[in-house]
Amino acid sequence: MNITLKVWRQAGPKDAGKFETYQHDGIVEEMSFLEMLDVFNEKLLEAGTEPIAFEHDCREGICGSCGCMVNGRAHGPKDGATLCQVHMRSYKDGDTITLEPFRAKAFPILKDLVVDRSAFDSIIQAGGYISVRTGAAQDANMRPVEKAIADEAFDAATCIGCGACVASCPNGSASLFTSAKIAHLNMLPQGEPEKYKRATAMVTAMDDAMFGACSNHEECEATCPKGIGVEYISQMNKNLIWGELFEHDS
Numbered sequence: 001m002n003i004t005l006k007v008w009r010q011a012g013p014k015d016a017g018k019f020e021t022y023q024h025d026g027i028v029e030e031m032s033f034l035e036m037l038d039v040f041n042e043k044l045l046e047a048g049t050e051p052i053a054f055e056h057d058c059r060e061g062i063c064g065s066c067g068c069m070v071n072g073r074a075h076g077p078k079d080g081a082t083l084c085q086v087h088m089r090s091y092k093d094g095d096t097i098t099l100e101p102f103r104a105k106a107f108p109i110l111k112d113l114v115v116d117r118s119a120f121d122s123i124i125q126a127g128g129y130i131s132v133r134t135g136a137a138q139d140a141n142m143r144p145v146e147k148a149i150a151d152e153a154f155d156a157a158t159c160i161g162c163g164a165c166v167a168s169c170p171n172g173s174a175s176l177f178t179s180a181k182i183a184h185l186n187m188l189p190q191g192e193p194e195k196y197k198r199a200t201a202m203v204t205a206m207d208d209a210m211f212g213a214c215s216n217h218e219e220c221e222a223t224c225p226k227g228i229g230v231e232y233i234s235q236m237n238k239n240l241i242w243g244e245l246f247e248h249d250s
Contacts, residue, residue, distance in 0.1 A: 001027040001093045005040065007052055008100040010109055013116075017109065019098070029089040033076060034059060034066060036088055052099075053112035059084040061225065064160030067167075068113040069100045074164035074223045082162060082225045102167035106174065106211045117163050119209035120177065126205035127198040128181045134190045143189050150188075157184035158226040165220035165228075171212030176220040178206045179236035180228050186239065196243030199236055 002025040010017030024040050031039070034056050041051035057065035061082040068083065070076035076086040091097065099113060107115040134143075145153075159180040166174050182199050185191035191198070214233055221230045 001025075001029055001088065001091070003027060003091060003094070004096040006096060006098040007112070009052070009112055010101075011111065013108055013110055019100075027088055029087065031088045032059070032084060033070075033086040033088065034084050053110075053114045055114050056084060061085045062160065064162040067102060067162045067164055069098075069102065069167060071098050074102065074167045075162070075225055080225060080227055082160075085225075102163050104163075104166045104169075104172035104211070106172060106209050107163060107166060115163070117161070119211070120161050120163070120174070122209055123174065123178055123202050123205045124181060127194075127201035128185070130185060130191050130194065132190070132193050145188060153184045153187040156180045156187070156228065156232055159184075159224075159228055160226060162225060164223045164225060166211065168219040168223040169212065169214075170217055170219065171215055173214045173220070174206050174209070174211040175214035175233045175236070176224065176228060176230065178202055179232035182236050182239065183232045186235070196239055196246055199239035200243045203236065203240055 002023070005022045005024050006019050007022065008017055009020045022040070024036070024043075027036055027039075034054070037052060037054060044051045054068060055065045057063040059066070061084060064082070066083045067075055070083065070086075075081060075083045077090050078086050101107075101109050101113045101115050103109075104115075106119040107117055110116050157180075159177060161177060163177075165176040166172055169175075182195075182202055186195035186198060216230075218230055221228065
């Protein structure tokens, strides 16, 4: 298989970037997308050219490290999958594939396809934990949780923080990420005492990190590799309103 790669190349955060076009041949359709980039980088190194910088780690769709815009879609053409889970059989001989980094004000480009997603860390640090005393491990684990609630909390907890939701949103909003991180704690009895405080703190951190506002385009849900739904954003907004009422009353 032979393809044309149009790749965004940018040497550093303060450098001007541009698309560069390459021809890549001898691709085996069983290759994963990242394996295809590995092979191409070997060719660039052999030619004395700087390889394409891209993020990766587990290559199993778990860690959330990989990701870029592939032909305008976060993580590429496959629904419910990260970029490392896409295989070259999704493309055909002669295709042109355009690669560019996740673009958002809160995700500055570091190099080529690599962006700084540390803004997500600031949101987690603001409240993505439980600080109330729940007793020893065996006591906390003995708290009864209805299966429906446990399942929904687990669905929210599947967020891997890849940033596809931000990159897909026309406003660069992190509402889906933030609401999922809030929900998987707020829905459990151990996290309920701090749910309003947690929602307020994490949304404030999201705003401080210069993410955009949600305007219900739902592009985030469409491109989330874990299928997380926008209903968590509604829950987050509800917790925010109740949190403001309680704070005002106090």
